[in-house]
Amino acid sequence: MALSLAVSPCPNDTFVFHALIHGLVPGAPPVDLTFADVDVTNTAAENGAFDLVKVSYAALPWLLGDYELLHCGGALGRGCGPLVLTRGQRDLTGATVAVPGDRTTAYLLFRLWAADQPPARIEVVPFHQIMPGVAEGRYDAGLVIHEARFTYQRYGLTALADLGEWWEKDTGLPIPLGAILAKKGTVDAAQATEWIRESLRLGWLDPAAGKDFILANAQEMEPAVVTQHIELYVNEFTLDLGEEGLAAANALLGRAAAAGLTPEVKL
Incomplete structure (x- = not known):
């Protein structure tokens, strides 16, 4: 079977x-x-x-x-954590943020990290659509995973935060x-x-x-x-x-x- x-x-x-x-x-x-x-x-x-x-x-x-x-x-x-990307450095208060899933580790880390600057709106978006969406202005910021670590610059985007780096510094753990x-x-x-x-x-x-x-x-x-x-x-x-x-x-x-x-x- x-x-x-x-x-x-x-x-x-x-x-x-x-x-x-x-x-x-x-x-x-x-x-x-x-x-x-x-x-x-x-x-x-x-x-x-x-x-x-x-x-x-x-x-x-x-x-x-x-x-x-x-x-x-x-x-x-x-060194493999999710990234918060924008078209330029900005505060996320009031922003619309695209995330790859509401029960993903990436989004859970984001919620812990952004507790003091909560965005106004979260949209769940297939991860391969997030960077184009931020680059085109459909979202103020995007939470990305996987190979986006290596390619986000091609979309003219800026890494506002590396949540893996934040996590490792805060906990000392992978x-x-x-x-x-x-x-x-x-x-x-x-x-x-x-x-x-x-x-x-x-x-x-x-x-x-x-x-x-x-x-x-x-x-x-x-x-x-x-x-x-x-x-x-x-x-x-x-x-x-x-x-x-x-x-x-x-x-x-x-x-x-x-x-x-x-x-x-x-x-």
């Missing part, structure tokens, strides 16, 4: 899961793959739609009743972005962890094997940006969350609960 898997088409996910998706992991079942933005998978997971699913750490308080957090496969690290969940009662979490870790190991062993698959799904990113993306988001925390990664996730969710932004949860 096929394992239903939902991840983003971003290079870090396609790199990590290439071998598993293509039947190259010994003992792993066939995979029924769905590509979707994280805002879509956050909602789908709340409905129990997939066996394995990539979601935002910020969405975990609503999902851990039905899913178990795997300590591998996700996106967590340093930033927890995306998590992999396994559906309880359907997937053995320990087995799934080993499948994903072996898929990642195979990717590191032979990076060229998944190159065509990664580039074909990289939403028109050029190869140099794809390489930067993978190097930034696929790291030691992808292989094993470890004590530091778990501390980072608990710090984020603890602060969010204390601020009344999410239900309280302990990982």
